[in-house]
Amino acid sequence: MTKTLKLSYFLLLFHTFIFCNASAKIVNEDPKLNYTVSFENPESHYLEVTLNFDNIHAKKTTLSLPVWTPGYYLILETPRYIVDFEVVDENDKKISWKKNTKNSWVIENGAKTKFAVKYRVFANKKSVAESYVDANKAFLMPNTIFMHIENSINNPVTLTLYKNAKWSTISTGLKCIDKNNNTYFAENFDIFYDSPIYIGNQKTIDFENEGKTYSLGIATPQGLDDEKFVGDLKKIMSATTSIMQKIPYDHYSYIMMEAGGGGLEHWNSQAIFTKGSFDAKSKQEYTDFMNFVTHEYFHLYNVKAIRPIELGPFDYNKENYTTMLWVSEGFTVYYEYIIMMKAGLLDGKDALKYLSSSIKKYENEEGSRHMSLAQSSFDIWLNFFNNESNAKQTVISYYDKGPTIGLLLDLEIRNNTNNKKSLDDVMRFLYNEYYMKKKRGFTEAEFWSACEQTSQKSLDEIKTYVNTVNEIDYQKYLSYGGLQIDLTPISTAEKNDKFTKRNYNISELPNATKLQLEIRKSIFNF
Template identity: 75%
Template sequence: MIKALKFCSFLAIYLFVFTSNAETKLSYKEVKMNYSVSIVDPESHYLEVTLNLEDLHSKTTKLLLPVWTPGYYLILDTPRYIVDFEVLDHNGKKIIWKKETKNCWVIENGDKTKFTVKYRVFANKKSVAESYVDAEKAFLMPNTIFMHLENAIANPVTLTVNKYDKWSKISTGLKRAGEKENVFFANNFDVFYDSPIYIGNQKTIDFTHEGKSYSLGIATPKGLNEESFVGDLKKIMSATTAIMQKIPYDNYSYIMMEAGGGGLEHWNSQAIFTKGSFDSSSTIDYTNFLNFVTHEYFHLYNVKAIRPIELGPFDYNKENYTTMLWVSEGFTVYYEYIIMMKAGLLTGKDALKYLTNSIRSYENAEGSKHMSLAQSSFDIWLNFFNHESNAKQTIISYYDKGPTIGLLLDLEIRNNTSNQKSLDDVMRFLYNEFYMKKQRGFTEAEFWSVCEQYSGKPLDEIKKYVNTVEEIDYQKYLKYGGLQIDLSPVTPGNIKNKVIEKDFTITALPDATKLQLEIRKSIFEF
């Protein structure tokens, strides 16, 4: 998810996968839910929210607001920003309500089958996971603003966005309801919550590619070469489709905001911060930005569709734990470089350099001696923004070790099958078998079973590298791909506050066999 933040995660799946949601299995009668959000005075940072409910079937109505954002593993406690909450019947008379928990509002509506809820939201957090409004724009994360009915995540919802009168554009992956440009519809709240909305005067570009529709909203387009940039996006998407062999959406929205840090994946969109312009000071800056975009784009396959079973259906009221984010995030880092290379935007040697940096970052971190990869995933709720003085000495990032395991696993499968199978086959199988066919995520045991199915051999050693801090035998695995790694000690030095003990430079093996050369060329194209 949020690759730019080292201990974050750059993940809500909303097509038919969510028909298995435990909440949706409950029998309930559909309620008409029509939201509107108005931005009257953006400099105050407040949003005015109105919810009209009709066809209620209970004397008591419970409304809940999520306390976290999928893909952003931190309890945000967004209910603290709700103020002036009130409930009115059709005559404008106030209806009694109370708080049951920090994020649950209980309304005593009695025999009333319809009423209106009004409240304001203080939106002043500049983040890809929270809502923000100022004089120039508004970024709305629906899960931080709009409440859902208890046990009714599957309830449809409409939203009318009343823009500030000085703004003209709305960028979002939400579907429009009819012809009006400011009215949107979602089949359920998982869809709704997974669809950020950017409102302002951003530059918008609409285009089609391989039969799908795309919208691109750019807040700060200075220096943009539209034809070249859109062309690079198309190359990235084509390379991804070539690997996954599926395009799981009809429309996709790129939301590229002003200068900031991080990004967040969504099922039919991504919302990312930029450096504030497209005037890149160097080719590497632009390449790194495309890596970032590719990372978020591949997440719609890996974590949205291909996902640990704990990550959807979500419990929006508390932490959702999994030991498998190293697959969701780490493999996505691995594939961002592979996709960029296949798209012709990175050379194979450049892709290998990026992966070498991941190995170097992990191996030269003191935390590698204390935290396993599986633990780094499970404990992300503790370490998402861990700035304690001992953090660098005790924790690791699955963004570093995760792609390393991805590379080793890919090499192992290719070596065991004479390069007839690869990690690509694993990813496609997980997508088709669990997302498409079984309409759910995979368990840890199922993940390893699929990997071993394609490897043809047990993967106990790689499992050990995931679940322990045991030293990795890089030479063994890299040799499968005609590569070698320099493990000789180097003079200690301080680079980005890390003491370098080994350089870990990876180079071509001079006496590689035919199979090793084939594997290297299949992955890195040299």
Template identity: 40%
Template sequence: MRKSLIVITCILFFMSLKSEAKTEPNIVFEVSFTEPQAHYADVKMEINNLSGNELILKMPVWAPGSYLVREFPKNVEAFYAKAGAEALASEKITKNAWKVNVRGKKSITVNYRVYCFEISVRTSFVDESHAFLSPTGIFMYPDGGINQASIVRIIPAKNWKKVSTGLDSYGDQAFTYYAPNFDWLFDSPIEVGNQDIFEFTAAGVMHEVAMVGGGNYDKAQLKIDMARVVERETAVFGENPNKRYVFIVHNYKTGGGGLEHLNSTVLGASRDGYKDRETYQSFLALVAHEYFHLWNVKRLRPMALGPFNYDAENYTTNLWIAEGFTAYYDNLITQRAGIYTPNEWLNIIESDINAVENRLGNKTQSLSEASFDAWIKAYRPNENSANTTVSYYNKGSLIACLLDLAIINASDAKLSLDDAMRFAYNEYYKKKNRGYSDAEFKAILEKYTKQNLDDFYKRYINGTEDLPFAKYLNYAGFQLMVQDADQQKPYLGISLSKDNDSQIATVSRNTAAWIAGLNVNDEIIAINGERVSNALDYVNGLKELKELDFLINRDGILKSIKVQLKPSASKKYSIRQIENPTEKQKAVLEKWLSL
């Protein structure tokens, strides 16, 4: 694509986010469900005012906010095109593109079916009870026509009576909606069925909550608690960019995860977990996480994340900001809303410190590398991932925590990370209508921390050094306690398969098992000539470090491997308040916890 065209596309993309003017669309979709029990959505696409002899239609291969090429076109079948009753020749020309021989026709209709049977917040699912349409895997767009408006008409299956979506209604027709462009359509999930819907108003915005799958939730309490989260997050940025917002909540026996959208989100939850305090708190933290993305990612964003290339990966080294900072704020906001106590929130930070510092991959992969390689590593973990990767979620959250404390301390408790985020939002989304570069976001952090962050970035963002928790926690009157593992307690360094207590699932780097050469998928038959059903139970029962003789089955061949046990290299980190904090430390703590 030519540079001038990229610039024009970028301008049109962001103009479309702020524009509410409805143009008469040339594209009309109709989605119906003739065989919901077989998990199909039937799509009809009417395209008008065409010119030329060929039309290329594309389907995205990934969903923004979920950084993995998921190859959505793999679920498409029965593609055909016609003009009136006349069939038009068509062919698939790439993995996600179809060419139609229009032959000068001004209007054509394209039909295709999509198989929808993957349960997640980013993939479509249809059965006899409901349909969830994740738009990037449902709707096609004309190549080069991403800015075209469209109408979407939903034809619910028999006995389905409701549709929930962030799209605006169009005209007086039931279940008919308008998308000003395909970026907006692809960012507007659709729930169809008999979901339980309730509403609340917060920050001047009407919020719809569509609960799917039942559950023991208390609607009255959810309205109160979700409104508190919304109000607290809106206060960070000083404005709420929506007039209406939709939560689509899928309740399962066990569920979790979420995906943010421009004026909606999709959440996974445990159907019967709402009465359990910790599970309920975690759900509200998930609400806070996805809602915070309204600003951080959907509007304030790295340059690479919009306008999107829907054909391939969109690389950025800044997911530690986009997701990590959001992960910091989800728990912080939940604490500000009174859902977590300050001590519970500190325990979460403590837990993140232990998770990051004891992950071997933390010494191998930097935060910027973790962000860039999300497309091939974060969403495709294997048996060696713990040795080679770090999460940009919890480590990015810890970086946000340190920078927040640095800003509060440098400003004598007058400012916080909130002020830096608000400034960035106003500067790059509202004023410049574009994303930020690495250098530009770093400059904002330097402005508010009042320090040059070259060394900080070199060591902790682009490097793999231990994060300086002790220094930054001390600003708020805390100290970090570090306790080594018991040096006499034997540690093998493996995990076992969930389905087979005799089979090795992972081997941790530089542990006894790693050094001796035990492998993933080895079946442990005996230790020191004794038949064992669970090697970890055996080793944990030992009182001293010793050499063991493992008899294993590796691909049908019996092997004897000697393993010299070692102690674990892991550490236990805990946060403790210091005695006699200074007045400044007290002020920093108050600002940090009680904004």
């Protein structure tokens, strides 16, 4: 072969290589999912959705809609609210489709790589886990509205919102990539589904704290003292950072809606209902609300990052079971008090009253004799809103016994290490080892291993309190922190009760030792 032919041959191979690799790059490029939402008649509680597909290569495309919301352990049956589903190609010609399961739609797109899915959603549920639209506002929970390609939640997605003309403001933790057109971006559907959106005429306040930016959207700001409230939020966040030593976001959004019940944590936001105004009738009412805000904020660490291994990656099509929600929720109740005390917004003796109330709620219900803490976590899918007549006789809440175990575990660790270690060290270890380093949740065995390594002692007795209904030796653990508990029967308790109802009020232990006083001051600051 001559030098000229060799050169020509080389160039041919080179161009062929470049072309083939360019083609491969196009073929392997992620499908593009671009959503638009409009609100033509919001007073009817409907919103209109269009999903534009590009770069689809399968001849059949199956779309799935989640049936539950992370943090809200209840099957919601959201597919029932999807109506007028249709698929059209680039020329607006209809493409056939069929339902495969209650929450999946199979599209026969054939060789078409571009097409659009259109449907309407009935949104009339006033809930932190579901969507609601009326003439005044829209609260969108993306997982109740937007479908993903089956088994492909890692695809990036864009969302453009066409606000109703009566609405002026959008509050969300989603990343805005085009402010003029209200277009948002999520790098995958886990983030997309975990980013609620509130659209209306809410009051907004933007602020900074410790190098991070924040947005506060308040639907009913009557009685709000802007400076004090934002200042208290900053105290809460700084107190949390002092414990966890990391801030896992660049921007965080507070969404505070009108009067209602409940709240839900998200990766870079929280959405909560308020009492309909910020004109607190008492100091305790304000403290209760700030406890609530703190609880949802700490979930950013505990359950979003520090999580049982069963809670992510999620299966959005069915229940996700774990026996460890008493850590995710119960410890978060405990830490809302710890953080509020560190922030200077809660007195230590008042924190003991909250903890005493948790013990009383648990111990003075017959369910405490029938359901373990681990079982209450696993069976939450049956009991999330259990209003059956026998519920109090058979069920307990990890919101009550969970923070109690958190307190006992903290006291045990501090006592065993001369107050050099605490539950804080466990939480930081779980965060760094499993979330940051291993990029996953922890197993039950790994959780207890972390606790015992920190405590430098076996924790079999506390494990028994989690896994059984055995009677708890409160005084043993509380004495470690210079505390005592009132176990006298309640004078008004009915004589025919199957068990004795007691006061369970925690107070100071007289003649406490130096270590006991040191531990009490470290936790409760008195």
